[in-house]
Structure formats: C-alpha cells, structure tokens
Amino acid sequence: MRIEGKTFLVTGGASGLGAATVEALVGKGAVVVVADRNSDAGAALRQRYGSAIEFIQADVTSEDSIVKALDLAVGLSGTFSGVVSCAGVAPAERIFGRNGIHGLQSFRAAVDVNLVGTFNVLRVAADRLIKRDRTGGEEENGVIINTASVAAYDGQIGQVAYAASKGGVVALTLPAARELARHSIRVVTIAPGIMETPMLLAMPDEVRASLAATVPFPSRLGKPQEFASLVCHVIENPYLNGEVIRLDGAIRMAAK
Ligand SMILES: NC(=O)c1ccc[n+]([C@@H]2O[C@H](COP(=O)([O-])OP(=O)(O)OC[C@H]3O[C@@H](n4cnc5c(N)ncnc54)[C@H](O)[C@@H]3O)[C@@H](O)[C@H]2O)c1
Numbered sequence: 001m002r003i004e005g006k007t008f009l010v011t012g013g014a015s016g017l018g019a020a021t022v023e024a025l026v027g028k029g030a031v032v033v034v035a036d037r038n039s040d041a042g043a044a045l046r047q048r049y050g051s052a053i054e055f056i057q058a059d060v061t062s063e064d065s066i067v068k069a070l071d072l073a074v075g076l077s078g079t080f081s082g083v084v085s086c087a088g089v090a091p092a093e094r095i096f097g098r099n100g101i102h103g104l105q106s107f108r109a110a111v112d113v114n115l116v117g118t119f120n121v122l123r124v125a126a127d128r129l130i131k132r133d134r135t136g137g138e139e140e141n142g143v144i145i146n147t148a149s150v151a152a153y154d155g156q157i158g159q160v161a162y163a164a165s166k167g168g169v170v171a172l173t174l175p176a177a178r179e180l181a182r183h184s185i186r187v188v189t190i191a192p193g194i195m196e197t198p199m200l201l202a203m204p205d206e207v208r209a210s211l212a213a214t215v216p217f218p219s220r221l222g223k224p225q226e227f228a229s230l231v232c233h234v235i236e237n238p239y240l241n242g243e244v245i246r247l248d249g250a251i252r253m254a255a256k
Contacts, residue, residue, distance in 0.1 A: 001081060001082075001138065001140055001143060001235050001236060001238060002236070003025060003028040003029060003030050003232060003235055003236065004028060004029030004030065005029060005030070005078055005079065006030050006031070006078050006079050006080075006081040006082075007030065007031045007032070007033065007073050007074075007076045007077075007078035007079060007080045007081060008025055008030055008031075008032055008033070008073070008080075008081060008082050008083065008084060008235075009032075009033045009035060009069060009070060009073045009080075009082075009083040009084070009121070009125065010022050010025070010032055010033070010034055010035070010083070010084045010086060011035045011036065011058070011060050011069075011083070011084070011085050011086055011087040011117075011121055012035075012036055012060075012085070012086035012087030012088060012147075013032065013034035013035065013036055013045075013086065014034060014036035014038045014041030014042075014045065014055075015036070015038065015041070015197065015198055016086070016195070016197030016198055016199065016224055017086050017147065017192065017195060017197060017224050017227045017228070018034075018036070018084070018086030018087070019224070020223075020224030020225050020227060020228040021084050021086060021227065021228045021231050022034055022045070022049070022053065023225075023228065024225070024228035024229065024231065024232050025084075025228075025231075025232070026049050026052045026053065028232060030052075030078065031052055031053070031054075031076050031077065031078040032049075032052065032053045032054075033053070033054045033055075033056060033069060033072050033073040033076070034053055034054070034055045034056070035056050035057075035058035035060070035065075035066070035069040035087070036055070036057070036058065036087065037057060037058065037059050037060075037087070038057075039057040041055070042055035042056075042057065043055075054072055054073075054076065056068065056069045056072055059117075060085070060087045060113060060117030060118070060120055060121055061112050061113055061116060061117045061120065062120075063120060063124075066120050066121055066124050067124055070083075070124050070125060070128050071128075073128075074128050074132065079132075080128060080129070080132060080142075081129075081142050081143065081235075082125065082129070082142045082143040082144055082145070082235065083121055083122070083125040083144055083145070084145045084147075084231055085117075085118045085121050085122070085144075085145065085146045085147055086147050087113065087117060088113060088114050088117075088147060089109070089110060089113045089114065090162055090199060091106060091109070091110050091161055091162060092158040092159065092162070093106055093107075093158060093160075093161060094157065094158050094160075095160060097158075102160065102161070106161060107160070107161040107164075109161075110161035110162055110164075110165045111161065111164060111165045111168070113165075114162070114165035114166060114168075114169065115164075115165045115166075115168035115169055118146050118147075118169050118172075119172060122144050122146065122172075122176060122187070125142070125144055126142075126144065126176075126180055126183070126185060129141050129142035129183065129185050130183045130185070139184070139238055140184045140185070140186060140238055141183055141184040141185050142184075142185045142186075143185065143186045143187075143188070143234065143235050144176070144180075144185065144186070144187045144188075145187075145188050145189070145190065145231055145234055145235070146169050146172075146173065146187070146188075146189040146190070147169070147189070147190055147191075147192065148166040148167075148169040148170045148189050148190070148191040148244060149162070149163075149166040149191055149192060150191050150192065150193045150246060150248050150251060150252075150253060151163040151166050151253070152166035152167040152169065152170045152191060152244075153170075153191070153246075154252050154253040155167075155253075156253050156254070156255060156256050157255055157256040158256070166191070169189055170189060170191065170244050173187055173188070173189040173242060173243070173244055174242045177241050177242030178242065181241070186238070186240065186241040186242075187241065187242065188234045188240055188241060188242070188243055188244075188245065189243075189244040189245070190227065190230055190231070190234070190244075190245050190247055191244050191245065191246045191247065191248070192222060192227055192247050192248065193215065193222055193246070193247065193248025193249055193251040194211050194212075194214075194215065194221050194222065194248075194251065195221060195222040195223070195224060195226075195227060196221040196222065196223055196224065197224055200221060208221065214251060214253070214254065215248070215249040215250070215251045216249060216250040216251065217249055217250060218249055219249070220249075222247060222248070222249065226247065227247060230245065230247055
C-alpha cells in the first residue's frame with residue numbers, strides 16, 4: 001500500500017516508538033491522527049507538523065475514546081487506511097517481591113492497556129475499514145499493525161504481567177489476520193527488543209550500557225527510527241500478513 005495521501009491512526013504517538021512512527025508517516029506524505037492519553041503533547045505535535053496531524057486525547061482502554069479517534073481519522077481528507085498501535089505501559093513487579101504478593105489490580109492494568117487496548121483499536125479500526133468506500137482499485141483495504149515485545153517470548157523476572165499482555169498481542173495476530181483477510185485487511189505485529197525511548201533513556205548510563213551489551217549485533221539499543229522504518233515497510237509490502245516480526249538485534253533476554 002502506498003503511504004502518500006493515506007490517513008493512519010497512531011496510538012501512543014506522543015512519545016517513543018509511536019512518535020518516530022508519526023514522523024516517518026508524515027515524511028512519506030500521510031495524514032496522521034495521534035491518539036494518546038498525554039494531552040500536553042498535542043500542542044507540540046501540532047506546532048511541529050501543522051495540518052499533517054490531528055491530535056486527540058484518548059485512552060486505548062476506553063471504547064468511547066477509540067470510537068472518537070477513529071471517526072476523526074475516517075473524516076479527514078486522506079483515505080483512512082490503517083492503524084499503528086504503540087500505546088503501552090511497561091510495569092515491573094515480582095510474583096513474590098520485597099513488598100509481598102503481586103497485585104491483582106496491577107496485573108489487570110497491564111493487560112488492560114497492552115492487550116485489551118490493542119484489541120479495542122483493532123476491532124474498531126477493522127469496522128471502519130470494512131465499511132469505508134473503496135476507491136482507486138487498490139489490492140488491499142487496510143493494514144493494522146500492533147506492537148508486542150520480545151518479552152512475549154523471553155519475559156524476565158518481574159515481567160509476568162507485561163509478558164502476558166504482550167503474549168496476548170502475539171497470539172491474536174494470526175486469527176485476526178485470518179478473519180480479516182476476506183475484507184482485504186492485513187494484521188501484522190512487531191515485537192521490539194530494547195529500544196532507545198524515553199522509558200529507557202531515563203535509566204542510568206551504566207544500566208543502559210549493560211543492556212546494550214546483551215544485544216548480539218548491532219550491540220546497542222534499537223533506534224525508534226528503526227521501528228518506524230519497519231512500520232513503513234509493513235504498510236508498503238502487501239505480502240506481509242499474519243506475522244509477528246522481532247526487531248531486536250538477535251537478543252534473547254536472560255532471566256534477569
Ligand atoms: N522501548 C522499548 O524498549 C520497547 C520494547 C518492546 C516493546 N515496546 C512497546 O512499544 C510500545 C511503545 O513503547 P515506548 O517505548 O515508545 O513507550 P513510551 O512510554 O515512550 O510511549 C508510550 C506512549 O503510550 C501512551 N499511552 C500509555 N498508555 C496509554 C493509554 N491507555 N491510552 C493512550 N495512550 C497511552 C503514553 O502516553 C506514551 O505517549 C509499548 O507498547 C511498549 O510496550 C517498547
């Protein structure tokens with residue numbers, strides 16, 4: 001699918017991997033609706049990209065919020081063609097840690113944002129893509145890109161909630177792609193390794209250096225632009241479907 005002239009929704013687009021995705025899509029001539037719960041980011045994004053973006057404060061766990069965000073995307077001038085789900089949280093908590101037993105509420109909260117939120121965006125986006133008028137004779141109708149994590153496969157100690165939430169995103173990819181195939185909609189998930197986003201940049205230098213040393217090659221943290229470049233490739237390559245792509249420099253995370 002060509003990116004130019006299309007409209008995409010990017011959740012979590014105010015920061016990190018989502019923000020790099022917004023930049024890449026705008027750079028290729030797309031109109032982007034940024035849906036993020038961080039309302040302060042809206043004005044800054046507007047100043048940077050002008051009318052190439054619309055910002056809407058949204059919580060991916062809320063049905064109402066995501067319906068509003070997608071209706072905004074569908075109503076814009078470009079052809080609404082898909083979503084990139086980057087909104088997520090990365091809590092760390094042990095099953096039996098210093099402060100006792102893992103909270104049930106904190107487990108639910110991680111699953112709610114990372115898994116239920118991703119599914120919420122996917123299902124409303126699919127509905128809007130299926131119902132929209134198809135013009136231009138393109139082979140496909142839309143593309144839905146989710147963000148998991150290598151923690152879905154090699155979750156570390158303290159990542160039970162995070163790994164479970166991302167494992168759910170990995171697992172829903174194939175059945176969603178199979179079901180939406182008859183509507184010419186693709187579903188692909190990217191599972192990043194350790195990426196240089198605000199979350200990671202907040203860590204002390206020595207912690208970042210030791211994390212980077214665990215990556216076989218290139219032995220450094222991944223750049224958000226490398227994630228964004230893969231997003232663009234997934235959109236542009238119609239034969240990628242139903243797949244989870246690790247983007248991780250061959251890292252296999254240790255237990256801790
Ligand atoms: N950075 C990494 O190393 C890494 C590795 C693997 C996977 N990931 C995943 O990539 C995604 C992006 O991570 P990042 O590193 O860019 O994080 P980030 O914290 O820089 O950005 C996440 C964005 O999501 C938004 N957000 C959080 N909860 C939300 C909600 N309920 N509704 C709407 N917006 C919400 C935040 O406001 C923020 O702008 C996440 O799903 C994360 O789990 C990140």
